[in-house]
Amino acid sequence: MTPSEFSAAVVVARMSASDIQELLGIDERTRSQLASGEKPVPRCVALCLWLMAAYGVSILEARVLAEDPGS
Numbered sequence: 001m002t003p004s005e006f007s008a009a010v011v012v013a014r015m016s017a018s019d020i021q022e023l024l025g026i027d028e029r030t031r032s033q034l035a036s037g038e039k040p041v042p043r044c045v046a047l048c049l050w051l052m053a054a055y056g057v058s059i060l061e062a063r064v065l066a067e068d069p070g071s
Contacts, residue, residue, distance in 0.1 A: 001046035003037040009049035010035075019059050023066055024048065 001009070010020065010031075020026050024045055026034070033039040052062060 001041040001049070003035050003041070006041045006046070006049065007035045009046075009053045012053040013049060013057070013059075015052075015059065019062075023059070023062050 015023070017028050017031065020031055021028075026045065030039065034041050034045075051057065057065070
């Protein structure tokens with residue numbers, strides 16, 4: 001995933017900085033590094049963003065899917 005694809009996917013998925021932190025475990029500094037190309041986008045992050053964007057998964061739906069069923 002290129003930096004511009006990362007930024008576009010975040011916009012399409014309507015993710016805020018706090019959503020990115022909560023769902024993907026990426027702090028603001030790292031998000032900026034991914035968006036600028038300073039760091040490569042991890043494959044699991046790219047996959048999550050592509051799937052959210054492609055299937056129109058909302059932040060609320062993502063939170064439900066990411067819940068630990070044992071807690």
